[in-house]
Amino acid sequence: xxxxxxxxxxxxxxxxxxxxxxxxxxxxxxxxxxxxxxxxxxxxxxxxxxxxxxxxxxxxxxxxxxxxxxxxxxxxxxxxxxxxxxxxxxxxxxxxxxxxxxxxxxxxxxxxxxxxxxxxxxxxxxxxxxxxxxxxxxxxxxxxxxxxxxxxxxxxxxxxx
Amino acid sequence: xxxxxxxxxxxxxxxxxxxxxxxxxxxxxxxxxxxxxxxxxxxxxxxxxxxxxxxxxxxxxxxxxxxxxxxxxxxxxxxxxxxxxxxxxxxxxxxxxxxxxxxxxxxxxxxxxxxxxxxx
Numbered sequence: 001x002x003x004x005x006x007x008x009x010x011x012x013x014x015x016x017x018x019x020x021x022x023x024x025x026x027x028x029x030x031x032x033x034x035x036x037x038x039x040x041x042x043x044x045x046x047x048x049x050x051x052x053x054x055x056x057x058x059x060x061x062x063x064x065x066x067x068x069x070x071x072x073x074x075x076x077x078x079x080x081x082x083x084x085x086x087x088x089x090x091x092x093x094x095x096x097x098x099x100x101x102x103x104x105x106x107x108x109x110x111x112x113x114x115x116x117x118x119x120x121x122x123x124x125x126x127x128x129x130x131x132x133x134x135x136x137x138x139x140x141x142x143x144x145x146x147x148x149x150x151x152x153x154x155x156x157x158x159x160x161x
Numbered sequence: 162x163x164x165x166x167x168x169x170x171x172x173x174x175x176x177x178x179x180x181x182x183x184x185x186x187x188x189x190x191x192x193x194x195x196x197x198x199x200x201x202x203x204x205x206x207x208x209x210x211x212x213x214x215x216x217x218x219x220x221x222x223x224x225x226x227x228x229x230x231x232x233x234x235x236x237x238x239x240x241x242x243x244x245x246x247x248x249x250x251x252x253x254x255x256x257x258x259x260x261x262x263x264x265x266x267x268x269x270x271x272x273x274x275x276x277x278x279x280x281x
Contacts, residue, residue: 022266023176074172076179089172096170097265100217100244104264108249112217114169 007105007149009134015101016136016147019094024073024140032138032145040137040144043067045122046091046115048099053109055152056130058099060091061122066143067091088117098147122146129153162280163190165209167200167226168242169218173265177213177242183269186280197221201229204237211279216243216250224250227257238279242267 020032042061049057062070065079071090072079092115103112118125127150135148164181168174174193181187192207194200198220204212214223221229227239240261241254251262261275 018266022268071172075175086172089170093170093172096217097244100246100265104246108247110247112245114217114219 006107007102007134009136011105012098012102012134012147012149013136015098018101019097024070030141032136032140034136034138035144037137038132038135038146038148040146042122042144042146044087044091044117044119045125046088046095046117047125048095048115049113050099050103050106050110051113052111053107056133057127057150058095058102059122059125059148059150060094060098060146061148062140062145063143066140066145069141069143070094070145088119091115091117102149127152162210163192163207164280165192165194165200165203165207165212166214167194167197167203167212167218167223168215169196170215171195173215173242180267180269180272181276184272184276186272186276189280197223197226201226204230204235205233209237211276212237212239213242214239216241216245224253224257227254227259231258240275 025031043064044067045059045061047057047059067087068079068082071082071086074090075086095115099112103110130150130152133149133151135146137146166174166177178191194203197218200214201221214226216223223241230237238260240259242263244265246262246264254262263271263275
């Protein structure tokens with residue numbers, strides 16, 4: 001029997017909205033505006049993997065400008081002051097927060113990896129035998145940002161059979 | 162009071178510090194640990210009054226740190242700030258002697274609610 005995916009796109013959207021409320025747009029003036037464009041461009045990305053009761057990946061991707069802006073918001077500094085280290089720490093944390101929230105909705109026995117950060121477009125990383133099952137794609141102050149969930153096919157091979 | 166903040170993410174340690182300040186607890190002595198092993202060592206050497214720990218950390222996870230402390234007879238006030246929160250984790254934390262469980266992303270109001278009774 002395949003593992004039921006208990007996290008729907010609406011759940012992912014809610015988690016992302018919470019991140020905006022808490023850290024990226026606490027005043028509610030700059031929300032992530034949905035584009036539903038799963039092919040939108042990116043320049044950096046980060047991910048965490050989940051294994052166990054469900055196997056897959058949670059991926060953040062955005063333009064460099066959006067990443068700098070996110071780092072500046074997280075660290076309460078100006079985007080020009082953001083260092084390379086700040087950037088990768090914040091990108092890792094974005095994937096970790098949403099990945100952790102996803103994990104909390106999965107059946108027990110799921111394990112979360114430490115985050116991985118890649119300063120290259122999201123298309124530079126492949127997730128073998130995994131397919132995208134949900135994604136939130138939008139523009140944040142005109143810059144592309146996305147969160148997506150990829151499920152390993154070993155979990156859903158019956159659906160693909 | 163001395164508070165130890167244990168998180169492998171420098172950004173998250175910084176956000177915890179900032180949120181503690183926003184919630185009115187910035188006057189306490191704040192020290193930081195960057196992984197589970199360091200958290201364990203610093204809890205012993207720095208003798209904080211409170212440990213605020215991430216769950217998922219390199220070297221030792223937060224729950225392993227808590228269990229080691231309790232096994233060694235250390236009863237420091239200890240709780241978790243983590244992006245992961247399953248009923249199993251909360252149960253494990255509670256039975257290991259954790260006082261609180263705060264889920265990321267969190268607000269200053271949530272910190273106030275949890276820490277006001279602990280820090281006074």
